[in-house]
Amino acid sequence: MASQVVDRERLEAAIDVHDVRKSFGRTTALNGVSFSVPEGSVVGILGPNGAGKSTLMRVLTTMHRADSGTFQVGGIAGGRPADIRRLIGVLPENAGYPGGRTGLEYLTYHARLFGARGGDARAAAARWLDVVGLGTPATALIRTYSRGMLQRLGLARALIHSPTVVFLDEPTLGLDPSGRRQILGTIRDITADSGVTVLLSTHLLDDVEQFCTRVVVLHRGEVMADGTVAEVSSRFSANRRLRAAVEHQYLVRALDVLAALPDVIESGESSDSPGVVIALLDRSIDPQVAAGRAVGALLEAGVIPRWYELEGGRLSEAFFAMTTEPGGGPG
Amino acid sequence: MADLDRSGSLSALAVVADEELRDLWVGGRALVLITAYSLFLSVLVYLLAANSSLNFLEQRESLSLTAQLAIAVGGLLTVIVAADAISGERERRTLESVLVSPAPRRSLVAGKLLAALSLWLACFAVAVPYIWFLGNDVGLVAAAVACTLCVGTLLALSLACFGMTVSIVSPSNRISLSLSLFVLLALLAPTQLPPSAQAGWAGESLARINPLTAGEHYVGRVLTDGHPWQQDVSWLVSPAIAAGVLLVVVLTAGASLSLEPRSTR
Numbered sequence: 276m277a278s279q280v281v282d283r284e285r286l287e288a289a290i291d292v293h294d295v296r297k298s299f300g301r302t303t304a305l306n307g308v309s310f311s312v313p314e315g316s317v318v319g320i321l322g323p324n325g326a327g328k329s330t331l332m333r334v335l336t337t338m339h340r341a342d343s344g345t346f347q348v349g350g351i352a353g354g355r356p357a358d359i360r361r362l363i364g365v366l367p368e369n370a371g372y373p374g375g376r377t378g379l380e381y382l383t384y385h386a387r388l389f390g391a392r393g394g395d396a397r398a399a400a401a402r403w404l405d406v407v408g409l410g411t412p413a414t415a416l417i418r419t420y421s422r423g424m425l426q427r428l429g430l431a432r433a434l435i436h437s438p439t440v441v442f443l444d445e446p447t448l449g450l451d452p453s454g455r456r457q458i459l460g461t462i463r464d465i466t467a468d469s470g471v472t473v474l475l476s477t478h479l480l481d482d483v484e485q486f487c488t489r490v491v492v493l494h495r496g497e498v499m500a501d502g503t504v505a506e507v508s509s510r511f512s513a514n515r516r517l518r519a520a521v522e523h524q525y526l527v528r529a530l531d532v533l534a535a536l537p538d539v540i541e542s543g544e545s546s547d548s549p550g551v552v553i554a555l556l557d558r559s560i561d562p563q564v565a566a567g568r569a570v571g572a573l574l575e576a577g578v579i580p581r582w583y584e585l586e587g588g589r590l591s592e593a594f595f596a597m598t599t600e601p602g603g604g605p606g
Numbered sequence: 607m608a609d610l611d612r613s614g615s616l617s618a619l620a621v622v623a624d625e626e627l628r629d630l631w632v633g634g635r636a637l638v639l640i641t642a643y644s645l646f647l648s649v650l651v652y653l654l655a656a657n658s659s660l661n662f663l664e665q666r667e668s669l670s671l672t673a674q675l676a677i678a679v680g681g682l683l684t685v686i687v688a689a690d691a692i693s694g695e696r697e698r699r700t701l702e703s704v705l706v707s708p709a710p711r712r713s714l715v716a717g718k719l720l721a722a723l724s725l726w727l728a729c730f731a732v733a734v735p736y737i738w739f740l741g742n743d744v745g746l747v748a749a750a751v752a753c754t755l756c757v758g759t760l761l762a763l764s765l766a767c768f769g770m771t772v773s774i775v776s777p778s779n780r781i782s783l784s785l786s787l788f789v790l791l792a793l794l795a796p797t798q799l800p801p802s803a804q805a806g807w808a809g810e811s812l813a814r815i816n817p818l819t820a821g822e823h824y825v826g827r828v829l830t831d832g833h834p835w836q837q838d839v840s841w842l843v844s845p846a847i848a849a850g851v852l853l854v855v856v857l858t859a860g861a862s863l864s865l866e867p868r869s870t871r
Contacts (some may be wrong), residue, residue: 365702
């Protein structure tokens with residue numbers, strides 16, 4: 276029964292990576308990377324520069340051969356690269372485009388590379404140009420495209436053959452905030468409609484928080500965390516803090532009340548905001564619940580906070596904790 | 607299954623060749639090269655014709671020189687395009703998008719090779735009116751056209767395969783172009799040596815081994831000396847072997863074409 280469950284999970288995994296290693300000379304780019312991506316999810320691969328994100332993407336898209344380890348994409352083992360390429364769509368980091376061709380010609384060519392015939396290829400190209408918002412300048416030369424338009428063209432190229440797994444390597448690199456929002460919105464709309472699995476490599480934490488259902492954090496070629504964004508944030512970020520402003524005469528009582536609560540690890544007065552008490556909440560307890568109990572206890576003791584707020588617990592904190600602190604990692 | 611794979615490979619080859627031809631010709635790169643070559647050939651043939659009328663140069667020699675020039679320039683343009691085909695795409699970052707498609711690597715290389723060879727065919731087509739103009743009076747038009755096409759195609763194929771192989775394994779486009787042009791010039795250099803330097807057993811052996819000197823020698827024998835085409839066909843052995851061997855080499859290297867020149871996938 277247990278093995279059936281495992282088999283089913285493996286079958287439903289769009290990407291399954293097990294102990295993949297890759298070195299370039301003496302530099303280890305991937306050091307025993309293992310993780311699994313459920314079908315239909317949008318997964319962010321996070322990591323600082325040099326973490327191994329692009330190498331991982333290139334191994335999974337069959338551009339690099341792993342030194343050891345195994346992986347499968349869409350149920351196809353990594354040893355069958357030609358079969359994997361039929362299933363995947365890829366937007367490489369800093370992809371180049373032929374400036375002398377139009378967007379329509381470029382996409383038609385790539386549709387034909389995936390086996391579409393002349394008329395069908397052109398129709399698919401026109402359709403995808405419309406989807407990514409490049410329908411109007413379909414006959415404009417690519418050299419006239421802005422950076423954002425190029426990224427959208429690359430996205431259309433990655434999706435032209437309706438892949439089941441899409442790899443996007445830094446799709447928002449070099450884009451302004453509105454360009455980032457636009458391209459991520461397009462990715463979200465397309466994936467929501469088609470149920471395609473997306474692996475999004477980025478070093479932009481906001482992108483992952485806003486658009487990904489899961490996250491894999493890479494650091495120095497190793498997986499530091501793997502799970503939903505909420506799981507990773509709560510497991511690896513610093514403890515969340517409750518800040519509450521109380522009247523001066525209730526300050527000592529408030530600190531006594533908070534110190535007596537089992538959910539509070541430590542409490543004290545803010546050094547830069549007099550009259551504000553800070554309670555460090557136990558990370559093993561849902562922060563909303565712990566904060567509710569703390570405020571309830573203050574009210575019961577006759578301390579009425581002028582305001583209170585929850586601080587911390589964001590993915591960015593978890594990320595920095597994992598990638599900058601010595602020894603930071605899965606606990 | 608093998609038939610399906612073969613039809614897929616052929617289809618991918620046709621798609622890549624079509625795209626590369628459009629890129630070369632509609633994109634304008636080939637047109638610029640061929641226009642420059644046409645102007646050069648016009649000036650040269652004018653000078654040859656003028657010299658011929660002054661009896662400085664035999665009409666047959668003018669014809670042979672024109673054919674040899676068409677072959678040399680055709681080879682030069684072909685090797686330039688072939689040497690840029692893969693390493694240039696790597697540097698322009700357009701290769702990865704093509705490599706992640708299911709098109710077989712060998713088909714990608716073969717498609718690019720066909721497109722590079724189109725430059726030779728264009729050079730040949732441009733040379734035909736000049737060959738007709740010079741060869742009409744001496745009754746050598748058919749022989750000159752056939753000879754130029756045959757020798758030029760063998761040499762252009764050899765050079766295209768060589769340039770493409772260098773491009774596949776080269777760490778940079780600059781190295782690929784430099785090495786290809788250096789080898790072309792090294793092969794062409796002996797053709798500029800005086801006839802005395804090519805005489806004797808050693809001189810003839812070297813001329814026969816070098817595909818470029820062998821090809822040019824064959825053209826000279828047929829067009830200048832008026833030999834029947836069968837008489838000196840042994841001079842075409844090294845161009846034919848070079849074309850065959852280099853074709854196998856480029857297709858073998860092409861099968862493991864990768865994003866990085868030293869890794870394979």
